[in-house]
Amino acid sequence: MLTCKEFLDGLNDFLDDTADREIRTNLEKHVTECPNCWVIFDTTKKTLQVFKGMEPQVIPNDVHARLLRALDKKMAAKKAQQEKVQPQT
Amino acid sequence: MPVTSEAGVFDESPLVARARQGDASAFNELVTRYERKIFRLAKHITQSDEDAEDVLQETFLKAFEHLPDFQGQSKFYTWIVRIAVNESLMKLRKRKSDRTVPLDEPLDTGEDTVVREIAVWDENPEQQYSREELGKILNESVDSLRPAFRTVFVLRDIEELSTEETAEALGISVPAVKSRLLRARLQLREKLTRFFKRKGDDVFAYL
Numbered sequence: 001m002l003t004c005k006e007f008l009d010g011l012n013d014f015l016d017d018t019a020d021r022e023i024r025t026n027l028e029k030h031v032t033e034c035p036n037c038w039v040i041f042d043t044t045k046k047t048l049q050v051f052k053g054m055e056p057q058v059i060p061n062d063v064h065a066r067l068l069r070a071l072d073k074k075m076a077a078k079k080a081q082q083e084k085v086q087p088q089t
Numbered sequence: 090m091p092v093t094s095e096a097g098v099f100d101e102s103p104l105v106a107r108a109r110q111g112d113a114s115a116f117n118e119l120v121t122r123y124e125r126k127i128f129r130l131a132k133h134i135t136q137s138d139e140d141a142e143d144v145l146q147e148t149f150l151k152a153f154e155h156l157p158d159f160q161g162q163s164k165f166y167t168w169i170v171r172i173a174v175n176e177s178l179m180k181l182r183k184r185k186s187d188r189t190v191p192l193d194e195p196l197d198t199g200e201d202t203v204v205r206e207i208a209v210w211d212e213n214p215e216q217q218y219s220r221e222e223l224g225k226i227l228n229e230s231v232d233s234l235r236p237a238f239r240t241v242f243v244l245r246d247i248e249e250l251s252t253e254e255t256a257e258a259l260g261i262s263v264p265a266v267k268s269r270l271l272r273a274r275l276q277l278r279e280k281l282t283r284f285f286k287r288k289g290d291d292v293f294a295y296l
Binding site for chain 1: 113116117120124125126128129142145146149150153154204207208209210214215223224227246247249267270271274275277278281282285
């Protein structure tokens with residue numbers, strides 16, 4: 001029987017489904033027997049689900065515009081440099 | 090028609106190849122695809138709109154410059170995330186030397202895995218809040234974590250990098266990623282319990 005501390009140590013692998021079969025069986029057994037650890041497991045799982053559902057916000061227009069301007073400048077500079085190295089015949 | 094891999098995920102290697110050959114529109118398409126995620130990542134790590142914008146620009150400028158060196162062994166996204174993480178951490182370090190943010194406390198105090206609140210949540214806790222409210226709650230919770238925990242959580246659980254990719258991006262060991270991730274997850278669980286716990290359960294706490 002796992003202690004609660006051992007359960008917590010294995011919680012990540014349990015949540016990510018990366019625990020070995022034997023360890024997984026022990027973790028599963030522990031949550032059915034320990035109500036507190038079941039709550040911790042369930043609420044941590046929900047924590048991850050809530051974050052996974054979060055879409056990144058749209059970038060402010062001015063930030064996007066400044067990024068494109070900076071890139072244009074860089075691309076133009078690179079092109080100019082290449083033309084200098086390989087002059088057109 | 091877009092090329093899809095076996096998993097049905099859009100295969101962007103032709104797009105990356107075109108960008109490598111100097112096709113500006115292909116590179117701009119990659120920018121459009123990932124700028125929101127890179128900006129979010131930079132904001133979470135630096136906690137500053139201004140720094141996040143600098144990081145965003147630096148990331149794509151460097152990616153463009155070093156694209157010929159990109160071997161295509163990792164995904165393009167993982168590659169630019171690594172650049173963005175480096176740029177963000179540089180901003181943090183720079184600020185630390187200005188002493189405008191407090192220095193990190195020691196990491197392994199063991200205190201962080203102490204569970205203080207155990208309360209059952211609602212079945213779909215996020216539905217109690219509007220999208221804006223929920224976004225604010227989640228962002229503030231992440232931002233209240235210490236930088237060492239925050240960066241690992243953002244890379245693993247928000248940007249969905251693997252443990253190994255996270256370790257590589259941050260220059261720390263795999264066990265360090267795992268232990269920081271556990272602490273980050275438990276601390277966030279604790280913070281979110283305040284908002285998401287089932288109503289009425291408080292009564293029983295006093296019995």
